[in-house]
Amino acid sequence: MEPTVVTAQQMQAYDKYTIETIGMPSAVLMERAALSVIATIAAGGFDLSRVLIVAGTGNNGGDGLAIARLLHLKGIDVKVLLLGDERKLSKANKEQLAICRKYQVKIGHSIKDFRDYTLIIDALFGIGLRRDITGKLSEAVKKINASNQPVVAVDIPSGLDATTGKILGSAIRANTTITFGYLKVGLTVGDASKRVGKVIVKDIGIYAPEF
Numbered sequence: 001m002e003p004t005v006v007t008a009q010q011m012q013a014y015d016k017y018t019i020e021t022i023g024m025p026s027a028v029l030m031e032r033a034a035l036s037v038i039a040t041i042a043a044g045g046f047d048l049s050r051v052l053i054v055a056g057t058g059n060n061g062g063d064g065l066a067i068a069r070l071l072h073l074k075g076i077d078v079k080v081l082l083l084g085d086e087r088k089l090s091k092a093n094k095e096q097l098a099i100c101r102k103y104q105v106k107i108g109h110s111i112k113d114f115r116d117y118t119l120i121i122d123a124l125f126g127i128g129l130r131r132d133i134t135g136k137l138s139e140a141v142k143k144i145n146a147s148n149q150p151v152v153a154v155d156i157p158s159g160l161d162a163t164t165g166k167i168l169g170s171a172i173r174a175n176t177t178i179t180f181g182y183l184k185v186g187l188t189v190g191d192a193s194k195r196v197g198k199v200i201v202k203d204i205g206i207y208a209p210e211f
């Protein structure tokens, strides 16, 4: 059977329906998203000696922080590079950040050498990206791509428009993309083929009423 393919707007509506109408707590979905990434990288043969999670300020960054915490608690050497305006953290991101801080997960804000890491997990932007990535964030994306280290993208490679597959300013080039709930149109069209790597769809408990 062909997988169901959805736009960013449809996916946002399904997230909202699952959380607000069904009553599934957002934190449960985020935990399932993080666990699905952990299971995929564990099965994927990646070198987990030194893992860097690049996290943004939205819920995609929240996924990244949850992944960081789960890896940290497994004894893996993991560091978070938290980028963006910290005054604009989403509610879920704030919650995940507070948990990470209590567990003393290493969190930094300055871009150093991405070649120091054996695996980079991209949790900068997901389906909420609306405009070109600029400034320090764009610099980070370009340096990650230039590092030639393996990259796993959370939901979608950051910088790719989840509906059109267009690169918004600059975009991560991933080896593997783990996308949640349904395949996004933007992972299949436009510039996607040069950015997504192997695409894996993971069920995290989001169900759309019409499917």
Ligand SMILES: NC(=O)C1=CN([C@@H]2O[C@H](COP(=O)(O)OP(=O)(O)OC[C@H]3O[C@@H](n4cnc5c(N)ncnc54)[C@H](O)[C@@H]3O)[C@@H](O)[C@H]2O)[C@@H](O)CC1
Pocket: 015, 019, 026, 027, 029, 030, 033, 056, 057, 058, 059, 060, 061, 063, 088, 090, 092, 124, 125, 126, 127, 128, 129, 130, 131, 132, 133, 134, 137, 154, 155, 156, 180, 204
């Ligand atoms: N709703 C939920 O509870 C769930 C969300 N999930 C994750 O959350 C993601 C969507 O989260 P969000 O809607 O918070 O969106 P994103 O995390 O994609 O981030 C968007 C944030 O960045 C800002 N932004 C957009 N374009 C920007 C740019 N070019 N430069 C700087 N800032 C920019 C937006 O204003 C917004 O605050 C999904 O892709 C998925 O990874 C999953 O955890 C599943 C559950």
Ligand SMILES: [K+]
Pocket: 060, 122, 123, 124, 125, 126, 153, 154, 155, 156, 157, 158
């Ligand atoms: K991402």
